[in-house]
Amino acid sequence: MSEESALSMAQTGSQGVEENATEETQPAQVRSAYEPPEGDKLQPRDLTTEVAEEAETQADLPEMTDQAAELRSSGDDVATSTATVKVVLVPEGHVMTVAFAIGLSIGELKQHLASELRVPPEVLRVFLDGQVVEDQQVLMDLGVRPHGSTRMEMSSADPHTYPLRPIRPPEHDNMPDVITVRVQRGDECPTSSSNDFQQVVVEIQRPPQRKAFLGGYKHRVSGAVYHHASTQTLPQKRPDRGVEVVSRDAQTAEMKSQAQQCAADVGTQMTMIGCYVSCTNDKLVTPGAYTTAAEYHRCRLKAVICLQTAVRRWLAQEAVGHLKRDRDRRLAWMDAQEQRRIEEMEEQLHDRRRRWNNPERREDFNLLYNALEKWRKEEEERINTTLRGAERKAALCSLLDQEQEYIKTIGQRWIIFEKTNAARSLMNFLDKSATPIQWKSASGKQIEMDTLDTIRARELRDLYHDVSTSPIKQDNRLEVLTRLKRIIKEHDCELTRDLVDLVDREVDLMPRYTKASKLEGLRQRINTLLLQYIKTPSFNPQVAKMRKVPQDESRLKNKMLLCRSCKRYLPKSSFSPSLRSARDIRCRDCGRLDNIGRKREEVSCYKHFLKRLRLEELQLNKNSKIPFIMQVEDIRYLIDVIWSKQSALLDCYDLYNLVLVRWDKLKNWSPWNCILLSKEEAVAHDQLKDVYKAYEAEFVFRIEQRHLLAKQHFSEIPAIAEHMDLEPNAVLRNQLVSKPITTATGICATHTVAASDH
Structure with a gap:
């Protein structure tokens, strides 16, 4: 009902x-x-x-x-x-x-x-x-x-x-x-x-199933819409009238037989008295060999067998052709997969060589230090196994000198990188402060609006660009300095007075044909003071919104953390987020120095793991949260400690050929619902319907033991994910209940991805 x-x-x-x-x-x-x-x-x-x-x-x-x-x-x-x-x-x-x-x-x-x-x-x-x-x-x-x-x-x-x-x-x-x-x-x-x-x-x-729509009508005056509805209740029985109303005789037609005479007479003619029929055109038909029923059925059976043979041959040819086409497609797909794997490996090797020869990011220098550490360990092991006594000590001293030279070379490249990166960051800062306010209208059109602050920031950005650019002609330089002096005189303070004195000094030296190399230091001082002038909120109000460290003490108190290594108070953006204990909090600079001085580890492959994991989980479940909670250090601990840097099925140690996939594909990914496999093994693993029936009991037991270790280490993840959930009563067990991510969480996840790329 x-x-x-x-x-x-x-x-x-x-x-x-x-x-x-x-x-x-x-x-x-x-x-x-x-x-x-x-x-x-x-x-x-x-x-x-x-x-x-x-x-x-x-x-x-x-x-x-x-x-x-x-x-x-x-x-x-x-x-x-x-x-x-x-x-x-x-x-x-x-x-x-x-x-x-x-x-x-x-x-x-x-x-x-x-x-x-x-x-x-x-x-x-x-x-x-x-x-x-x-x-x-x-x-x-x-x-x-x-x-x-x-x-x-x-x-x-x-x-x-x-x-x-x-x-x-x-x-x-x-x-x-x-x-x-x-x-x-x-x-x-x-x-x-x-x-x-x-x-x-x-x-x-x-x-x-849903009920069928039976139509309805609409009230013309009130506008109310009424729909016809159906029920499953049996209809009401009609009362017995005592008279048979429905009868078979009343519904059945009467059948009868009747002879009918043909409309035309038909007859045959034969020879008789008074009638002669010519037999000139008659033919004598001689009966042939008599065919019995067994012979007739034997002939039909032979014809049927002949037809079946031809049809079965055709069906067999079609089946074999289909199998051949499937085999050719399978072989072509395997060749394409192998070629793609080889191209990926070559591309990864080419990318690493390019990063060794021309480092452009901080991760590239970690790769150089990691390669230097591997080379040092190999050389030290070779020396310890082949040499003894004074020769061994001399070889170790020579190895130390070579290591120092390599570190010096890497340090020189780091200085060049810092200078280039600082100039790029400065220009990005100035461009961002001068960008007009943008938003989308209801029709989807992009709208831009300039305010007095953005116009002022754009004017100062163009001024800094003209002042910092090397002058081609003396007249152009004098014009730029005159414009600079006119703008900074609007505010009277110690900074502007020092800047005006430096500008007057350069204007005084230029007509005396002073060499450009002699004026380089003076011009650098002008650029530094001008940049300080631009970054002052009282002169350029737009930069107050761009500062990492807020000037409000109430906001500053909640967004500053103490680095346990360098003993400095730094903003939260200077620290790497992690799910581990907060007792050993170090800023990114201290972590980088410690990595260069002692460990020399490279985590770009783990970033690749995390990036690929997030993309795959977004395709499977858009509301997945745990992959965005995990950080690079957490992925590194999961791969190095829990899975020992090798595939769970075979002894594959190439990190660039390993992936983290779901153990049970019906549940969301988590550290206690994952397995480390090679790319070829992962494709076969995703096709399994029930992993507990496909794998042996001993192998399943070993995987579950590693899941218990991961769940014990990452025990804070369910609590964090529960706070990310819109419903506070959601219970998190082995399968995380997927809920929409809040706005604040989405900003945090975006910030994490952006921070991992720098």
């Missing part, structure tokens, strides 16, 4: 409802469904309708037993009455609601639930108030009253082989599964009065 028909029947209390409800209350098997959450239930209250109460409370068993004795003595009508039985599946906690006759036994209840759960009834165990209920016991003996409710628990004797999982998914609606309808008896019962009512238990059926 649908929800609309149930409500309609409860409100009208018609006789048709009473007949249908009587059919529903027979002790036949009824459908069970999930029970929706308490807060989502719709409890309709009407003069003739009562919702079946929640089976949360139940009276004491002795009192209910006395009532059961009275009910048994009342007759079979009471035994066929129904009651609401709610069965809690242990340990999942799912609730199944069943409308059941109180005269039926627990064994019959098990038979019905076993068919719904698709498990044998022998493995089901029913508990009431913590005690096991036998199969021969009847609901009436357990104290269940007609149209009442009870709550039982059910578990499986073999939960591994036959787990209790309901087949049908829960219906998120606003109606209960079973309702009790109070219906007034009709006129057909002569003994019933006008005030006689009957309690009928009605079960709400929720079919998986």
Whole structure:
């Protein structure tokens, strides 16, 4: 019965409802469904309708037993009455609601639930108030009253082989599964009065398909739209008139046979008295060899075999051709994959060589120091294994001198990189401060707006560019200095006075034909003071928004951290975020110096791991959160310590050929739901439907042990992800409940990705 028909029947209390409800209350098997959450239930209250109460409370068993004795003595009508039985599946906690006759036994209840759960009834165990209920016991003996409710628990004797999982998914609606309808008896019962009512238990059926749209109409005055609706309630039976209205004789046509004479006469002519028929054109037909039925069937069988042979040959050729085409496509795909793998390896090697020869980022210098450390260890091991005594000491001293020369060369390249990077960062800072305010309109058009602050910042940016550029002619330089002096004289302070003095000094020296090399130091001082002038918020208000360190003390207090290594208070952007303990907090500069001086490790491959992991998880689940919580150091610990830098299946140690994929592809990625495999193994692993059946038990046990280590180390991830969740009551276990990421979290994830690239 649908929800609309149930409500309609409860409100009208018609006789048709009473007949249908009587059919529903027979002790036949009824459908069970999930029970929706308490807060989502719709409890309709009407003069003739009562919702079946929640089976949360139940009276004491002795009192209910006395009532059961009275009910048994009342007759079979009471035994066929129904009651609401709610069965809690242990340990999942799912609730199944069943409308059941109180005269039926627990064994019959098990038979019905076993068919719904698709498990044998022998493995089901029913508990009431913590005690096991036998199969021969009847609901009436357990104290269940007609149209009442009870709550039982059910578990499986073999939960591994036959787990209790309901087949049908829960219906998120606003109606209960079973309702009790109070219906007034009709006129057909002569003994019933006008005030006689009957309690009928009605079960709400929720079919998986949606009802068809039957049309409707619209009120012209009020504009209200009315739709036609269909119900599952049986139609009302027509009263017996005592006269047969529908008969087969009235609907069947009468059949009769009648002879018919042809319209034209037909005859044959033959020789007879008075008639001669010529036989000149007659032919003498001689019968041939007689063909028996066996010979005829043998000939037909031979023809059929010939046809089948030709058809089967054609089918075999088509099948072989299809297999050949599949083989050729498979070989071509394998060749393409192998070629792509070789090209990727060559591209990675070429990229590393380019970064060795021409470092352009901080990661490139880490790669150089890492290569230097590997070379030093190999040379030191070779010297220790081949030389002894004074020769060994001399070789080690020579190795130390070579290492110093390499470090010196790398340091010189670092100085050049710092200068280039500082100039680039300065110009980016000035361009960003001079950028007009931009936003998109409702139509999607980009709108830009200049303010007084942006115009001032653009003017100072152009001025700094003209002043810092090497002059080509003396007249152009004098014009730039005059413009500079005019702009800075708008503000009178010590900085502007020093800058004006330096500008006057250069203007005084230029007519004396002073060499440009002699003026280089003076011009550098002018550039430095001008840059300080531009970065002052009182002279250039736009830069106040661009500063990393806020000038407001209240904001400064919450965004500054103490570096335990250099003992400096730095903004949070100077520290690398990590999921580990915050006891050893060091800024990025101290971490880089420590890496250069001692460890000399290179983490670009781990950044590649993290970047690829995030892209793959975004394709599988857009609401995935844990990959964006993980940082480079966390991925490094997961690969180096948990998985020992090698594939879980084979001894593959090439980090550039390894990937982190899901262990169970039906669950979101997490440190305790991942496995480290090569790229070829990962493709085959993703095609597995059940990893617990595909792999051996010993291998699965080893993987689960590593998952336990990862879950213990990254124990803070569920708490962090729970704060990222929009619903605070979400429980995080092995499978993270995916929820939309908040705006603040998205900004944090974007900042993390950007910070990892520098």
